[in-house]
Amino acid sequence: MRRLSGPTDHVVVVGAGLSGLSAALHLLGAGRRVTVVERGDSPGGRAGREEFAGYHLDTGPTVLTLPHLVDEAMAAVGERLEDHVELIPLDPAYRAAFADGSSLDVHTDPHAMEAEIRRFAGPRDAAGYVRLRAWLERIHRVQMRSFIEANFDSPLDLLTPDLARLAAMGGLSTWARQISRFVRDERLRRVFTFQSLYAGVPPTRALAAYAVIAYMDTVAGVHFPKGGMHAVPRAMAEAALQAGATFAYGSTVTTLERSPAGRAVAVRTAEGARIACDAVVLSCDLPVAHRLLGGGPRRLLPLKYAPSAVVLHIGGERSWPQLAHHNLSFGRSWQRTFRELTQTGDVMSDPSLLITTPTVTDPSLAPPGRHLHYVLAPCPNLATGPHDWRSIAPRYRDSLVSELQRRGLDGFGAEPEVERLVTPADWAAQRHAAGTPFSAAHTLGQTGPFRPRNLPRGWPNVVLAGCGTTPGVGVPTAVISGRLAAARITGLPVHTSTHRAGTRRTTTAPLAGSPA
Incomplete structure (x- = not known):
């Protein structure tokens, strides 16, 4: 290195x-x-964080996995994350709802998840999940060791025994193809491939090695920091x-x-x-x-950039008992959704959405008796779909709210106490390339x-x-x-941070106008 x-x-x-x-x-x-x-x-x-009338809005990621890396x-x-932040394991990690009216709770515990899949899709896919989980664990070990926690100086650095192991596990195939080896139910396949949106590539084209993200979500578990x-x-x-x-x-x-x-x-x-x-x-x-x-x-x-997202923050009195902390609301279409996001540049005609309701876990994020909802709708970045978001944002917001109401969230978006809509135009104003917070695909x-x-x-x-x-x-x-x-x-190793150092205490120093 x-x-x-x-x-x-x-x-x-x-x-x-x-x-x-x-x-x-x-x-x-x-x-x-x-x-x-x-x-x-x-x-x-x-x-980041924004505060409005007693509501505390996370302005960026809402899903925390592998917190031991922060630790x-x-x-x-010489510090410990647990001494500063209370981490709450989420169960379910997600609740997935589908256009046919069915729903699935995604559990980190292998036995609970196997039982849930047996209820949802039958014994064959439950057995397939057991094999899939073991495969995801192997993918994670190899990926972290040689490809994620690695400083590359040359493409030749890829030529390690772990590359052969990754290939033997199917990691150089496509994500969608590998998941289909384990589970047959199309709805289940979505649960284990939707994470490819984070990578900015459809699961039919993304390397199966990126299924390591599904490991983080569905095997390692999702946490929420109190506050x-x-x-x-x-x-x-x-x-x-x-x-x-x-x-x-x-x-x-x-x-x-x-x-x-x-x-x-x-x-x-x-x-x-x-x-x-x-x-x-x-x-x-x-x-x-x-x-x-x-x-x-x-x-x-x-550089090719990942899709962007529209985020709708809403706070008010309304909540819905079917909502867990994190919720995946899938539309009927899937392949078309990815074509729209990565090729044609159209907004999703049948959206799949992430709905986060953090007050389910931490009521202190809103005033007493109130709730906070965060809706993330993937959308094309400004290079793929150069829409005039300043003009279309109100109409898109209304269509998003109407869709959520059609999906069972009656009254969603009606007379909110707090509302904020973030579009690719806002991400671009924050100097994110192509108006996406997800950077290069x-x-x-x-x-x-x-x-x-x-x-x-x-x-x-x-x-x-x-x-x-x-x-x-x-x-x-x-x-x-x-x-x-x-x-x-x-020059220290990149695979461990177990060394300790003596701590020194100081205060912040304003540097504007300071001498050299």
Whole structure:
């Protein structure tokens, strides 16, 4: 594994999202001095928080899997996630509802899930689930060991014994084909392949290796942090602060100052600060990182971005007993849905939706007697479907609400106390490329060593982190990307973070206008 050359005593991390905070914690644990520069007023990045009239809205991801990865990052500075955040295991992890009126609870416990599938689809698919679960566990072990928790310097790094193991398990086939080997019921196949939306590729074209995401959801289990998802980056920032990090919130990095030798020697902010450094971690979105670097990498084909999403937040008195914490509401069409999202650029004509009701688990997220609902509707990104969302958003919101009412949520969206609609236009305004928060799609040509690398060419002391680089999109992978970035600087192993460091306590220091 290549590492940065030259001194790396003081590292500036640009961005206080999950990947930047992970990098900061691992760097602190390895004895580096760390300054985190964040343009927002608080940590979190995509995992942000907004508050309206007593409602606490998570503005980014709502599903937390593999929380031990966050715990590993905090352990680098002698902290434990459980000392900062109460994690609540969700059972069911999801409740799936289908257009034919049937429903399925997705359990993490293997015996409960086998029994549920036997009730739902019969004994043959229940037995198939047992085999599928074992396959997912094997896929996860191989993927994590050699492909997800890995810094690639060359495509040749793929040539390991685990590549042969992955191929032998069918990991280089398509996701849909492999799932169909185990379960016959088409509804069940959706439950174990809908996660391909996160990868930005239809399950009929996505590598079966990406079924590792289904492992995270359906085998490893889904958790909810009390206080909302934003509690996780807040805890990570607290741990980094206690370990000696300096945070500069409300500071937007505009320039990387470069020495004649090509090294980044300081970052400059829009507020007039110059922060000298020995190395830089850029955990900002790819377009922002490329602008700071003076351009992106040379590629034969331009980056292809994942579909985007419309998110509707609604708070009020209404709730519905059929809703669990996380709910999958599937339309009748499936293949057409993916064609619309990734090829034709049309909004879903028969939408499949994620409905999250966090107040089922944590009532404190809303005023007493009130409920909070989060509806995520995948949609084309602005490159695939350049819709004028500013003009169509109200009509789309109404059609979404009408569809939910047709699916049994009577009165949904009627006279809400709080409502917020987020569209690709809003994601674009937050500087997400192609108006999608899911970054570059995981096509074959944008996977592993073919994804934008975390060592940008021409900058000997700069490394990237975040969902646009290795290993990819999602909460677990964002946290891992921070660890991989830190390993490029420290040279420490990327597969473990069990080392401990003495903690130091300090306070945040405003850097706007500070001297070099």
